Each structure stands twice: as C-alpha cells, then as structure tokens.
Amino acid sequence: QVQLVESGGGLVQAGGSLRLSCAAAGRTFSSYAMGWFRQAPGKEREFVAAITWRGGRTYYADSVKGRFTISRDNAKNTVYLQMNSLKPEDTAVYYCAASPNSYASSIPHDYFTWGQGTQVTVSS
Numbered sequence: 001q002v003q004l005v006e007s008g009g010g011l012v013q014a015g016g017s018l019r020l021s022c023a024a025a026g027r028t029f030s031s032y033a034m035g036w037f038r039q040a041p042g043k044e045r046e047f048v049a050a051i052t053w054r055g056g057r058t059y060y061a062d063s064v065k066g067r068f069t070i071s072r073d074n075a076k077n078t079v080y081l082q083m084n085s086l087k088p089e090d091t092a093v094y095y096c097a098a099s100p101n102s103y104a105s106s107i108p109h110d111y112f113t114w115g116q117g118t119q120v121t122v123s124s
Contacts (some may be wrong), residue, residue, distance in 0.1 A: 001055030002026035002113050009044060014087055016122070020081040022096030022115055030054075030074040033099040035111055036081045037091035038120075048094070050104035058102040064090075081115050086122045093117040 007110050008020040022034070035050035049070035050059045067086075072079040079096055097111035105111070 002029055002032065002098050004098060004113055004115035006094065006115040006118040009094060009120045011121045011123065012090060013018045014086060014122055014124050015087050016087055017082070017084045018120060020083065020094055020118060020120070024079070024098070025064035026077075026079040029077040029098075033101055033104050034072060034079040035068060035097045035099060035105065037097060038094045039109060040092040045095070045108055047108070050102050050106060051079065052101060057104055059106060061106070080115065083120070088122045088124045091120060091122050093119050104118050
C-alpha cells in the first residue's frame with residue numbers, strides 16, 4: 001500500500017508557473033505508474049498526465065501538452081508536475097494517484113490510491 005501527499009499548489013497569475021509535488025509513503029512506490037488528475041468546481045475529475053513506473057514513458061491530456069511536464073524521482077518517492085504558461089482554465093484541485101499497472105493510464109478507475117489534493121488557482 002502507498003499513501004500520497006500533494007503539495008505546491010497556490011495562486012498564480014496567468015502565464016506563470018507552479019511545480020506540484022506528490023510524496024509517497026511506502027516501499028513499493030517505484031513499482032507503480034503515477035498520474036495527475038484535476039477537478040474544477042462543478043466538473044468531473046479529468047486526466048492531466050501520467051508516467052510509467054520507471055519514468056520512461058509519459059502521457060498528457062491535449063489541454064496541457066507542451067505546457068506541463070510530469071516526472072518522478074524514485075529515490076525520493078516523489079512525482080512532480082511542472083506547470084508552465086498557466087491559464088485560468090487550469091484552475092482546479094490537483095490530485096496525484098498511483099496505479100499498479102505498468103502503463104501510464106488516463107482512466108481514473110486504473111488508480112487505486114489518491115492523495116488529498118492541492119488547490120491551484122490561476123488569475124487572469
């Protein structure tokens with residue numbers, strides 16, 4: 001089992017950057033694929049980015065491709081989401097999640113452990 005804690009959210013102006021971190025407690029972090037999702041008020045949770053357990057493959061939603069970068073440091077049990085050129089429509093609570101699958105999935109059902117979320121607000 002693994003427990004996840006996100007950090008790094010905050011308020012930023014449009015065009016700015018933030019880096020989210022997701023720290024995992026558990027010895028098997030490196031065996032999980034990891035994903036980032038987000039949920040805006042009144043909307044369903046949506047996929048943002050995912051990375052395989054070794055970090056060799058990444059997968060992004062079209063809405064963030066070219067602006068966001070997912071990465072992981074298995075030695076630190078941490079996955080990151082670097083967000084650049086932020087837009088007001090990126091405003092949401094961001095969640096990290098762990099999947100026992102070897103592939104990077106965009107489907108929430110493939111993830112079995114979720115963090116509590118961190119708020120990202122982008123002002124125009």
